[in-house]
Every structure is written in structure tokens, then in C-alpha cells.
Amino acid sequence: MKSRRSLLLIGAIPAFFLGYFFVYPLLTILYTGLVPDGGLATSAFSEALTSSTIRGVAWFTLWQALLSTVVTLAVGLPVAYVFARYRFPGRSILRALTLVPFVLPTIVVGVAFLAVLGPGSPFGVNLRGTIWAILIAHVFYNLAIVIRGVGAFWEQIDPRIEEAARTLGAGTWRVFRTVTLPVLRPAILSSAALVFLFSFTSFGVILVLGDLRHTTLEVEIWRQATAFLRLDLASALAVLQLIGVTVLLILYGKARNRQASELSLKPSAEIARSPRTGAEWTMVVATLSVLAAIVVTPLVVLVARSLSTRRGWGLANYANLFDPPRASASFVTPLDAIANTMRFAIPAVLIAAGIGLLAATVIVSARGRSGRVFDTALMLPLGTSAVTIGFGFLVALDQPIDLRASVVLIPVAHALVAIPFVVRSTVPVMESIQNRLREAAAVLGASPARAWREVDLPLIARALGVAALFAFAISVGEFGATSFIARPTTATIPVAIFRLLGRPGTFGEAMAMSVVLMAIVAIAALGVEAVRGTRSAEI
Amino acid sequence: MMNRSALAALFAVLTVLGAACSSAEEAPDEIVLMTHGSFAVSEGVLEAFTSETGVAVTVLESADAGTMVNQAILTKDNPVADVLYGIDNTFLSRAVDEALFLAYEAANIDLVPSTLHAAGNFATPIDVGDVCVNLDPAGFDALGLEAPTRLTDFADPAYRGVFVVEDPSTSSPGLSFLLSTIARFGEDGDYPWQAYWTDLVANDVQIVAGWEQAYYGEFSGGSGEGERPAVVSYATSPVAEVYYGELEAAPTTMIEDGCFRQIEYAGILSGTTAETTAQQLVDFLLTRTFQEDIPLNMFVFPANSEAILPDVFIEYATVPADPVLMDPSVIEENRDRWLSEWAAIVR
Numbered sequence: 010m011k012s013r014r015s016l017l018l019i020g021a022i023p024a025f026f027l028g029y030f031f032v033y034p035l036l037t038i039l040y041t042g043l044v045p046d047g048g049l050a051t052s053a054f055s056e057a058l059t060s061s062t063i064r065g066v067a068w069f070t071l072w073q074a075l076l077s078t079v080v081t082l083a084v085g086l087p088v089a090y091v092f093a094r095y096r097f098p099g100r101s102i103l104r105a106l107t108l109v110p111f112v113l114p115t116i117v118v119g120v121a122f123l124a125v126l127g128p129g130s131p132f133g134v135n136l137r138g139t140i141w142a143i144l145i146a147h148v149f150y151n152l153a154i155v156i157r158g159v160g161a162f163w164e165q166i167d168p169r170i171e172e173a174a175r176t177l178g179a180g181t182w183r184v185f186r187t188v189t190l191p192v193l194r195p196a197i198l199s200s201a202a203l204v205f206l207f208s209f210t211s212f213g214v215i216l217v218l219g220d221l222r223h224t225t226l227e228v229e230i231w232r233q234a235t236a237f238l239r240l241d242l243a244s245a246l247a248v249l250q251l252i253g254v255t256v257l258l259i260l261y262g263k264a265r266n267r268q269a270s271e272l273s274l275k276p277s278a279e280i281a282r283s284p285r286t287g288a289e290w291t292m293v294v295a296t297l298s299v300l301a302a303i304v305v306t307p308l309v310v311l312v313a314r315s316l317s318t319r320r321g322w323g324l325a326n327y328a329n330l331f332d333p334p335r336a337s338a339s340f341v342t343p344l345d346a347i348a349n350t351m352r353f354a355i356p357a358v359l360i361a362a363g364i365g366l367l368a369a370t371v372i373v374s375a376r377g378r379s380g381r382v383f384d385t386a387l388m389l390p391l392g393t394s395a396v397t398i399g400f401g402f403l404v405a406l407d408q409p410i411d412l413r414a415s416v417v418l419i420p421v422a423h424a425l426v427a428i429p430f431v432v433r434s435t436v437p438v439m440e441s442i443q444n445r446l447r448e449a450a451a452v453l454g455a456s457p458a459r460a461w462r463e464v465d466l467p468l469i470a471r472a473l474g475v476a477a478l479f480a481f482a483i484s485v486g487e488f489g490a491t492s493f494i495a496r497p498t499t500a501t502i503p504v505a506i507f508r509l510l511g512r513p514g515t516f517g518e519a520m521a522m523s524v525v526l527m528a529i530v531a532i533a534a535l536g537v538e539a540v541r542g543t544r545s546a547e548i
Numbered sequence: 549m550m551n552r553s554a555l556a557a558l559f560a561v562l563t564v565l566g567a568a569c570s571s572a573e574e575a576p577d578e579i580v581l582m583t584h585g586s587f588a589v590s591e592g593v594l595e596a597f598t599s600e601t602g603v604a605v606t607v608l609e610s611a612d613a614g615t616m617v618n619q620a621i622l623t624k625d626n627p628v629a630d631v632l633y634g635i636d637n638t639f640l641s642r643a644v645d646e647a648l649f650l651a652y653e654a655a656n657i658d659l660v661p662s663t664l665h666a667a668g669n670f671a672t673p674i675d676v677g678d679v680c681v682n683l684d685p686a687g688f689d690a691l692g693l694e695a696p697t698r699l700t701d702f703a704d705p706a707y708r709g710v711f712v713v714e715d716p717s718t719s720s721p722g723l724s725f726l727l728s729t730i731a732r733f734g735e736d737g738d739y740p741w742q743a744y745w746t747d748l749v750a751n752d753v754q755i756v757a758g759w760e761q762a763y764y765g766e767f768s769g770g771s772g773e774g775e776r777p778a779v780v781s782y783a784t785s786p787v788a789e790v791y792y793g794e795l796e797a798a799p800t801t802m803i804e805d806g807c808f809r810q811i812e813y814a815g816i817l818s819g820t821t822a823e824t825t826a827q828q829l830v831d832f833l834l835t836r837t838f839q840e841d842i843p844l845n846m847f848v849f850p851a852n853s854e855a856i857l858p859d860v861f862i863e864y865a866t867v868p869a870d871p872v873l874m875d876p877s878v879i880e881e882n883r884d885r886w887l888s889e890w891a892a893i894v895r
Contacts, residue, residue, distance in 0.1 A: 120761075120773060217761060221894060237717070496607060510760045513789050514789050
């Protein structure tokens with residue numbers, strides 16, 4: 010156990026980061042909105058609480074998020090299991106593809122979804138404007154969180170525990186329920202919390218696939234702020250959203266706080282194997298078919314669309330990206346866009362990994378109330394409306410240094426979203442690391458720092474790799490903060506896609522640019538996987 | 549206890565980082581232009597301003613006009629920019645009421661038709677465009693229907709399910725179209741705008757959140773991927789189809805009934821510390837150098853009547869003869885009520 014003093018020291022950095030870049034801007038904008046002329050705008054609250062429209066929005070926000078979380082878990086857990094325990098051809102590529110949805114702009118995904126499930130569907134189903142379209146889209150976007158969040162944990166569980174249970178006569182289901190599930194519980198809860206927060210604050214999916222009756226608080230806050238210019242009502246709704254998120258995070262913290270089981274973790278290289286029996290093959294194929302239907306189909310539609318031109322199939326849309334027939338100063342080649350994207354993504358990953366690891370260390374060491382409060386606080390940015398945080402930056406960050414239009418703010422904003430991923434994926438692993446390993450190291454004369462480096466770090470490295478990949482994907486796909494601060498000459502890939510979508514006639518090029526975005530993330534995911542493969546052999 | 553020196557060191561690092569990144573922006577030889585996401589300009593145009601004045605132009609792009617106006621209002625006392633460009637007649641009054649702009653009579657304002665001028669010179673008209681219904685003639689042929697010519701056609705059961713519009717509370721062309729139906733059908737009388745919208749809904753109008761979804765996702769004409777042959781877009785969208793598609797003839801058309809005129813203005817933000825340079829920039833936006841660059845980048849018309857239009861505009865663009873031109877103060881007074889009434893009809 011670390012000393013209180015050093016814990017405070019370690020905790021100060023993430024606390025400062027969260028305080029300066031989240032709490033302070035948030036409080037400032039809420040104060041601006043709710044105390045416009047020195048008095049509290051109580052009318053905005055009563056309006057928010059009494060309007061039946063807003064009550065409907067709040068209720069829909071909650072139940073669709075809960076349902077999305079349950080469905081994402083139901084689809085994701087079998088896939089996570091298959092990836093963790095079996096080897097099969099195309100495993101790495103398929104797993105890399107599951108991360109791709111994370112970065113795709115919702116307008117682009119919306120077009121692909123409507124092509125498959127809209128009025129012109131080849132399957133004859135029209136789900137446009139229904140809750141089903143929203144649910145499927147949330148699963149599409151968030152599946153990677155479950156597959157990787159739980160998977161990273163699952164593939165390190167020593168199968169001998171399960172084998173032991175089986176030897177003692179337990180059936181498959183009983184083994185899962187009494188042995189595997191308790192061990193996975195922290196990782197499942199962590200992933201569920203992240204999926205819930207993303208669905209709860211869903212914005213683009215709702216705008217593109219929802220209709221006027223299906224809308225979330227996130228959309229309503231944005232609409233009140235930007236269409237009606239009602240900052241007071243928008244702020245009251247943001248407070249409502251924040252209360253909802255906090256309550257759920259507290260419940261989650263309580264559920265999670267039950268003692269995590271210490272178990273022996275193993276590198277996955279020894280665990281995954283080829284399916285042997287017919288039943289195993291059937292299970293693997295069936296699970297992967299569901300995955301393919303939900304994740305791969307829309308991606309195939311997008312690639313196909315990028316290859317379709319006015320003059321038949323071909324690469325003209327890609328050629329136009331490099332050498333557009335109609336150039337303007339806002340034109341940016343894919344290579345420049347990739348370079349610009351990396352310029353923000355690399356610092357974002359470093360900030361998120363550094364601050365997230367410090368925070369996770371504090372959370373694990375300071376068991377009990379303070380650790381839990383800190384844990385909850387770090388998750389809040391994910392559950393706060395983006396337009397509120399964005400406006401908060403503008404009103405709060407002009408002093409002592411004016412950061413409002415500074416490029417520093419781009420990786421910072423991305424890291425705010427990514428830090429919960431680092432915390433969520435490293436805390437369960439840290440909690441499970443057997444204390445006696447650490448004690449053994451101490452007995453052998455290692456300093457706490459050395460013990461951490463030699464014992465904890467190698468085991469955390471895998472979870473951190475997963476989190477870093479998510480941080481990368483978050484930064485690469487982010488549009489709002491980036492588009493405001495990025496100059497025309499420093500446009501990232503999503504910014505370039507939106508420019509191409511913003512006018513008639515360049516849809517094919519927008520699709521081609523989206524495929525570039527898909528490729529970057531898939532390559533990064535494959536790269537991490539390759540590095541992981543060699544590293545785990547060394548552990 | 550908190551380690552003070554660590555905190556101080558962190559602040560120092562942040563300060564250096566911040567200073568390194570923002571020093572260029574705060575230098576007096578730079579001016580910041582805040583605009584919306586549709587802003588585009590050819591290479592070398594803004595540089596012409598720099599070579600004239602020695603002042604570099606930095607562009608800050610907000611996602612949409614509503615966000616931009618809000619950002620400007622929130623930062624009124626200590627603005628992030630000096631000049632705001634791209635605020636239109638649907639939001640202008642709000643900005644003027646908030647005392648967002650300094651009055652200024654631009655050097656070339658006499659070259660702009662007086663119908664476009666803003667009251668009190670708090671903003672300078674820079675470009676003008678019309679939001680109009682676009683049609684896919686081939687799509688109507690395939691349905692065995694005559695191409696519609698009037699807004700009322702879309703309420704006719706014969707034209708059921710052909711029309712897609714944008715939500716006025718999330719989209720700028722959507723708001724323009726709502727306003728044009730209000731002006732066209734009036735608030736009272738036998739067939740007010742509310743009755744027209746009730747008929748549109750009964751006739752299966754598709755309402756989507758934004759222009760991109762309406763045009764690319766639902767519209768069947770031009771580069772649209774959808775099934776519906778009529779969409780709320782811009783009068784110049786057929787021109788853009790010809791231009792980007794490198795075509796000989798426009799694949800889409802527009803109808804003149806119910807076009808709404810959007811005027812985009814530039815205003816000098818009242819908290820600017822560089823008022824003179826800001827005035828120079830507004831003047832520059834009205835010069836032919838900038839004005840003649842507007843059409844092919846943003847597909848709207850220059851406000852300066854002396855600006856020469858590109859050939860593709862002369863050949864393919866239609867300027868509606870009698871568009872709806874609504875006073876910004878009327879829009880500001882009624883916008884919230886109209887949006888609420890509209891929402892009650894379509895929900």
C-alpha cells in the first residue's frame with residue numbers, strides 16, 4: 010500500500026487536469042446560463058421539469074441508453090469470448106475492424122445504415138425513424154468497448170480455474186456463472202458503464218437515424234442552445250443530464266466496489282487455441298456471423314459506395330482526393346489530413362495514458378470512498394453534453410492564458426473523453442494483480458517504484474494498449490472541438506469529410522475519405538495487435 | 549498535503565505550452581475571422597489582404613451558424629475573434645440586440661443593393677443566396693408525375709411521399725423553408741402556414757435533421773442517394789452539381805415558388821482590440837477580389853453588384869424573381885413561437 014502523501018502527489022496531476030479542463034469550465038458555463046443577471050433563473054428549471062416534451066426526452070434518453078447497454082453486452086460478450094479463447098483465420102483483421110465504427114462520422118454511417126435498413130433496403134425492412142435503427146447503431150458504435158474491454162481481461166484469465174471447476178463436475182453454464190462471471194464482473198461493469206455513457210449522451214446517431222419523437226437530452230441541449238439561443242434552459246437541461254449520469258455512476262461504483270477477486274493472470278498466447286469440436290466451430294461461426302452482420306456490412310457498403318462513380322466502378326473518387334478537379338484553399342490531400350490527424354492524436358494518447366494511469370493508481374490504492382469519488386468524477390466528462398463543455402471552454406479558459414483558440418485544447422479535449430477508457434481498462438487489471446506478487450517483490454528488496462515497474466506494469470501494459478488504441482480512435486474521429494480550432498490548412502480527416510459532405514456533388518469523395526479514415530484505424534489496431542503479440546511472449 | 553512545487557511546475561509548463569501556441573494569434577499583426585463550417589475561399593485570396601495591409605488573417609470555423617452566434621455572444625466581453633462573417637438574416641437581430649457588433653459603414657456599401665442592407669450598419673452584407681425546393685425531373689418522370697411548380701403541389705395527395713425537408717430547429721435551410729411557408733401562406737386566413745404543414749405531414753413529408761441527410765441521404769436527384777425527388781436545398785445546388793460533377797447539363801432543377809432569401813453579413817465584434825484592421829477586413833470582404841471568389845467556393849452570390857460571376861453561374865444559375873425577404877427583427881420576434889408551433893404540428 011502506498012503512503013498517503015505519495016498518493017496525494019500522484020493524484021494531484023489528474024485532479025488538476027480534471028479540475029481545470031472540466032469542472033471549472035463546466036461550472037462557469039452553468040453559472041453563466043443559470044445566473045444570467047445575478048439571480049438564479051429558476052424559471053428555466055421549472056420549465057425543464059414541468060414540460061411534458063422534456064420529460065419525454067429525459068425518459069427516452071434513459072431507457073434507450075439502458076437498452077442499448079444490455080443489447081451491446083448481449084452481442085459483445087460472446088464475441089469477446091470467441092476472440093479471447095479461439096484462434097481462427099482472419100482473427101486479427103476481424104478484431105481490428107471492430108474498432109473502425111468508433112471513428113466514423115454519424116452522417117456517413119447513417120447513409121450506410123439507410124442503404125441496408127432504410128426505405129430502399131435489399132432486405133425489405135425499413136427501420137428508419139424507429140428505435141431499432143438507433144439500437145443497432147449504438148451496438149455498431151459501442152461493440153468494440155465490450156469486445157476489447159472484457160476481452161483484454163478474459164484472455165488473461167487462466168483457463169485452469171475453469172478446468173478445475175469442470176473436473177469437479179460443474180457443467181458449462183455453471184462454470185461460467187460461478188467461476189468465469191465473478192472474475193469478469195469488474196471488466197463487464199466497466200465496459201457497461203462506458204457503453205451506457207456513450208448511449209446516454211448519443212447525439213449524431215439520434216440526429217441522423219432518430220426522428221422528432223426519439224431525441225436525447227444531449228440533442229435537446231444543443232437545440233435549445235443553438236436554435237433557440239436559450240442558454241438558461243440548455244444549462245438547466247445540462248444539470249439534469251449531469252444529475253442522471255452522477256446517480257448512475259454512483260450505483261455503478263457501488264456495484265463495482267464489492268471486493269474484486271484476485272486471480273492469476275496469464276498472457277493470452279498460451280490460452281487461445283483453434284476450435285476443436287464441431288460444437289465449438291458452430292459456436293465460433295455463429296458468433297462471428299452476428300458480428301459480421303452488424304459491424305462488417307455497413308463498412309462494406311461504405312467501401313462499395315466509395316468505389317462507385319458516375320462512370321461506373323473505379324477509383325475516381327480516390328484520385329479526386331489527391332488531385333481534385335476543383336481545388337480551393339480548404340482543400341487538403343489525404344496525406345496532409347492524415348498528418349494533421351496524427352499531430353493531434355499522438356499528444357492526445359500520451360496525455361490520456363499518462364493522466365489515466367496516475368488516476369488509476371490512486372483509485373486502486375485509495376480503496377474506499379475517496380477512490381470511488383475520484384473514479385466517478387473522471388467518468389463525468391463522458392456523460393456531459395459536448396456543447397456544454399465546448400461553450401465552457403470559451404467562457405472559462407481565457408485567463409491566465411488564453412487557450413480558447415489554441416491548438417493545445419484539441420488533444421486536451423480528446424484526452425478528457427479518452428481518460429475514462431484508460432482508467433476503466435487498467436483498474437480491473439490492477440485490482441486483480443495478486444498482492445502477494447507485490448509483497449514478494451518487496452521482500453526481495455524492491456522499492457515500491459521498482460515493484461510497480463517489475464510487477465504491475467507488464468500486466469497493465471496489455472490493458473493500457475487497449476486503452477491507448479481507444480484514445481487514438483477517439484482523437485482520430487473527433488470533429489466538434491477539432492473543427493473549431495483547426496485552421497483550414499490543418500484540417501483532420503473528419504473535418505475534410507464534413508467539408509466534402511457540405512456541398513452537392515462531392516459525396517463519392519466524402520466516402521473515399523471515410524475509407525481512408527477506416528484504414529488508418531484498422532492499421533493502428535493491427536499494429537497494436539502485432540506489438541502485443543511479440544510483447545506477451547516476453548512476459 | 550498538496551505538493552506546491554509540483555503544481556507550480558505544472559502551471560509553468562502549461563504556461564509555456566500555451567504561450568508557445570497562442571503567441572502567434574495574439575500578435576498585433578494578425579486578425580481573426582470567425583465564421584461557420586461552410587466557409588471556403590481560394591488559395592491566395594486572404595493573402596491579398598495580408599500583402600495589402602501586412603496583417604495575416606486567421607480563420608476560426610464553428611460547426612453551424614447557431615453555434616457561431618452563441619459562441620460570439622458568450623465571449624462578447626473578450627472575443628476570440630475580431631470579425632464575424634456568415635451570420636444571416638435569421639440570426640442577425642439577436643446579435644444586434646446583444647450589442648455584438650460595432651456599427652461600420654463599409655467602403656463599398658454603395659455597390660450593394662439597398663434591399664440587402666442591415667439596419668443601423670451594424671453588419672455588412674457580403675453574400676446572398678436563396679433556399680429553394682430542388683427537383684429530380686427524372687424521378688418525377690419515373691413516377692409518371694408532372695414536375696411540381698408550386699409549394700401547394702406537395703400537399704396534393706398525387707404527390708404523396710415525394711418531398712424531404714430539414715428540421716428548422718436543427719438546420720439553417722430548414723428554418724429558411726419554414727419562414728418562407730409562413731410568409732407565403734400567412735399566419736391567418738383560410739389556409740395559414742399551420743394548415744399547409746398539417747397537409748405536408750399528412751402527405752408523408754420526410755423531415756430530417758440536416759441538409760447533408762436530406763440531400764445525400766433522401767433526395768434522388770443529382771448526387772443524392774435516396775428515393776425522394778424533391779428536397780429543400782439552395783437555388784444554386786444544380787450549379788454545384790454541374791460544377792463538381794463536370795457535367796454538360798444540370799441533373800436537377802429548382803422551383804421559384806417559396807424561395808427564401810438568405811443574406812450573410814459580416815460584423816465587427818464589439819470587444820475587438822483591432823477595430824481599424826477589422827474595418828479594413830470588412831472592406832476587403834466587399835472588394836471584387838473576395839466577392840468574385842465567393843460563388844465557386846460557397847455557391848452563393850456576391851453582394852457587390854460589380855462583382856463578375858463565373859461562367860457556370862451565368863449559364864446554369866437561376867435567380868428567383870420574387871423570393872421571400874423577411875425583416876430580421878420580425879424573425880427574431882417570432883422565431884421561438886413559430887418553431888414551437890411547428891414542432892407541435894409535426895410531432
